[in-house]
Amino acid sequence: MHALDILGDPVRRRILELLVDGEESAGDLGRVIQSEFGISQPAVSQHLRVLRESGFATVRPDGARRLYSVDPTPLAQGDAWFDVFRRFWEPKLDALGTELARGRLAQKKAAAAASTQDSSTHENDVKGDDQWM
Amino acid sequence: MHALDILGDPVRRRILELLVDGEESAGDLGRVIQSEFGISQPAVSQHLRVLRESGFATVRPDGARRLYSVDPTPLAQGDAWFDVFRRFWEPKLDALGTELARGRLAQKKAAAAASTQDSSTHENDVKGDDQWM
């Protein structure tokens, strides 16, 4: 499942936005989301589950409460999908400089070196972000 | 409709990827997509319509063919959603340099007027690098 599939939902995007400044309890998130979107508490809880299971959020128990935080890893993957399109709106600048600024050089190199297929499920082979290298 | 709602579909994302190097005919796109995703020609045509109507693609007639191109505007909007999260994975670097690299200085300046809310809880002022990576 691609990161952008998860982010293709306004409620989930909003939850992540609410978490950008630090952890929040499920209840606090719920109250905001319920008021903004007019949905029930279980609906919010189900979105939280999706975010957990897809790796976008982590939970930490605090008494009866659950404190949610952003895990940036899949977010960065979603953002990386835009890499090939950035030349359309980013000023040209130095390509290396851009790579450095995005902090993805090591990643790119690693991916280039190890082009072996991994052990994941039988998903569509072209879906990755490295096909243009 | 948010740009990321449109991008929450692997077929549409793949079509845009195929357009990154320049215009392609609906037929050429269709053949690739059909072979990769196993869907019919009308299905591809319907995705193309969504991309057209949401502004991600523009069309130019060429005889009986339709040549599709990327319109980067909504793509840039989708990418901009990640702005607030980039501090999680971008190296500190020079903030100005980063802004320049992203080509969004004017935008940011406009937004800076309205931002200025206090940050919360446990957050000290380490200019946003990876706290858990």
Added chain:
DNA sequence: CGCTTATATAAGTCAACACTTACGGATAGC
């Protein structure tokens, strides 16, 4: 002028998924 190619639209089907109500297991507080 038929025939093929290129592409879009119409209409209907079907499954995914976002939602609902109902409920259950913890923890907090009196």
Added chain:
DNA sequence: GCTATCCGTAAGTGTTGACTTATATAAGCG
């Protein structure tokens, strides 16, 4: 212990939207 709060899961419903087949329109081509 009793009750309220916090939050998740279960199960069922309904709508969205991605797909199908069938068809239409327009252009190339012999």
